[in-house]
Amino acid sequence: xxxxxxxxxxxxxxxxxxxxxxxxxxxxxxxxxxxxxxxxxxxxxxxxxxxxxxxxxxxxxxxxxxxxxxxxxxxxxxxxxxxxxxxxxxxxxxxxxxxxxxxxxxxxxxxxxxxxxxxxxxxxxxxxxxxxxxxxxxxxxxxxxxxxxxxxxxxxxxxxxxxxxxxxxxxxxxxxxxxxxxxxxxxxxxxxxxxxxxxxxxxxxxxxxxxxxxxxxxxxxxxxxxxxxxxxxxxxxxxxx
Amino acid sequence: xxxxxxxxxxxxxxxxxxxxxxxxxxxxxxxxxxxxxxxxxxxxxxxxxxxxxxxxxxxxxxxxxxxxxxxxxxxxxxxxxxxxxxxxxxxxxxxxxxxxxxxxxxxxxxxxxxxxxxxxxxxxxxxxxxxxxxxxxxxxxxxxxxxxxxxxxxxxxxxxxxxxxxxxxxxxxxxxxxxxxxxxxxxxxxxxxxxxxxxxxxxxxxxxxxxxxxxxxxxxxxxxxxxxxxxxxxxxxxxxxxxxxx
Numbered sequence: 001x002x003x004x005x006x007x008x009x010x011x012x013x014x015x016x017x018x019x020x021x022x023x024x025x026x027x028x029x030x031x032x033x034x035x036x037x038x039x040x041x042x043x044x045x046x047x048x049x050x051x052x053x054x055x056x057x058x059x060x061x062x063x064x065x066x067x068x069x070x071x072x073x074x075x076x077x078x079x080x081x082x083x084x085x086x087x088x089x090x091x092x093x094x095x096x097x098x099x100x101x102x103x104x105x106x107x108x109x110x111x112x113x114x115x116x117x118x119x120x121x122x123x124x125x126x127x128x129x130x131x132x133x134x135x136x137x138x139x140x141x142x143x144x145x146x147x148x149x150x151x152x153x154x155x156x157x158x159x160x161x162x163x164x165x166x167x168x169x170x171x172x173x174x175x176x177x178x179x180x181x182x183x184x185x186x187x188x189x190x191x192x193x194x195x196x197x198x199x200x201x202x203x204x205x206x207x208x209x210x211x212x213x214x215x216x217x218x219x220x221x222x223x224x225x226x227x228x229x230x231x232x233x234x235x236x237x238x239x240x241x
Numbered sequence: 242x243x244x245x246x247x248x249x250x251x252x253x254x255x256x257x258x259x260x261x262x263x264x265x266x267x268x269x270x271x272x273x274x275x276x277x278x279x280x281x282x283x284x285x286x287x288x289x290x291x292x293x294x295x296x297x298x299x300x301x302x303x304x305x306x307x308x309x310x311x312x313x314x315x316x317x318x319x320x321x322x323x324x325x326x327x328x329x330x331x332x333x334x335x336x337x338x339x340x341x342x343x344x345x346x347x348x349x350x351x352x353x354x355x356x357x358x359x360x361x362x363x364x365x366x367x368x369x370x371x372x373x374x375x376x377x378x379x380x381x382x383x384x385x386x387x388x389x390x391x392x393x394x395x396x397x398x399x400x401x402x403x404x405x406x407x408x409x410x411x412x413x414x415x416x417x418x419x420x421x422x423x424x425x426x427x428x429x430x431x432x433x434x435x436x437x438x439x440x441x442x443x444x445x446x447x448x449x450x451x452x453x454x455x456x457x458x459x460x461x462x463x464x465x466x467x468x469x470x471x472x473x474x475x476x477x478x479x480x481x482x483x484x485x486x487x
Contacts, residue, residue, distance in 0.1 A: 100394030
């Protein structure tokens with residue numbers, strides 16, 4: 001199931017204070033769009049708006065999908081803090097979405113997904129016994145369990161050490177293939193490795209930049225990755241100025 | 242190590258107590274020494290045990306009912322905004338009203354038996370449990386509420402699967418206070434009007450200048466309350482341990 005394209009345009013405010021906009025942003029259907037920008041520019045708010053998790057924001061604009069259906073009910077949301085429940089074991093964490101809706105939790109499927117993210121045998125471990133990377137793998141498995149075509153990631157890897165981060169980036173790309181992914185990050189290197197498109201968000205709006213045609217994840221030390229990361233850094237510096 | 246230190250502290254305090262009694266030549270009806278109290282406790286062991294069982298029954302019943310009522314009130318308030326408006330003043334009222342003043346009324350209405358003591362214990366326990374648990378239920382981490390919203394959870398399931406488990410540490414805080422307050426409620430009820438229980442025994446002994454027996458009853462009450470606290474907290478840790486993880 002290929003994810004739909006996303007189009008967002010409008011402006012947002014909280015209690016009359018502008019958060020961002022007016023801006024316009026497009027995310028390619030079934031591709032990875034990285035949203036880069038300085039802190040406080042409204043990246044997370046934008047993501048929460050798409051996920052329908054920002055009732056406190058007054059948004060003047062529209063969020064549409066290429067297939068004409070709504071985005072929020074079909075979007076999964078992962079944030080930097082992995083949202084794992086400390087009192088539930090890994091398996092119960094992966095199936096929490098189904099149980100919250102009163103649906104039957106498919107244990108076999110959950111176990112299959114855990115195997116896919118490399119956590120076979122961790123079913124009955126509790127989150128406090130897992131490393132940061134393992135916790136994010138559980139969060140990924142939980143997202144996959146929801147079978148939604150749009151995935152919104154809010155700096156999910158920023159708290160991980162560099163080796164774990166690279167492993168998680170590659171894993172996320174592999175298992176989220178075909179979904180429409182919008183990834184918020186402040187790291188141009190991460191965007192250069194993962195993105196099909198990059199949206200640089202600044203106070204003046206969003207600037208879209210196409211990524212090199214090479215397959216993702218691009219090697220960190222690849223010539224086009226380095227050049228692209230440098231291009232993104234320069235563009236971010238201009239936006240911040 | 243810990244029990245050794247505790248024993249040492251107890252020994253020093255008891256020594257000090259006996260020292261004061263001997264030094265100031267206090268008559269035993271003013272302040273009996275620890276040895277006299279121990280003798281009174283041993284001589285009246287059966288009596289003390291009988292009254293202890295009565296008081297323990299009142300404390301246990303009061304705790305069970307008070308915690309259940311407090312938790313149910315907190316859940317109702319967390320689940321429904323109209324109920325919150327209705328129950329919040331009641332909750333406050335239950336705490337502001339001086340229980341000392343209510344005790345004679347309870348005796349008047351419910352008699353000298355088991356009932357009014359349990360109601361007294363419930364009255365003092367209800368508020369700390371309801372208020373601590375309710376606070377916990379209203380302070381669920383935003384990330385978990387996001388998770389519920391993102392998963393299109395029903396409000397009831399979100400309460401059951403996220404907000405209640407997340408509020409268990411707050412509930413245990415309320416429970417801890419309840420376990421400390423419960424003996425106060427029960428003994429207060431016994432002081433106002435009773436024919437049984439450690440509170441009654443203390444008044445009885447005091448009236449007859451059996452100060453050593455009064456101290457022995459006080460000692461029994463303290464031990465009883467501490468034991469009850471330790472057992473229930475251990476039980477809570479066993480049953481709710483997984484909700485107390487970081």
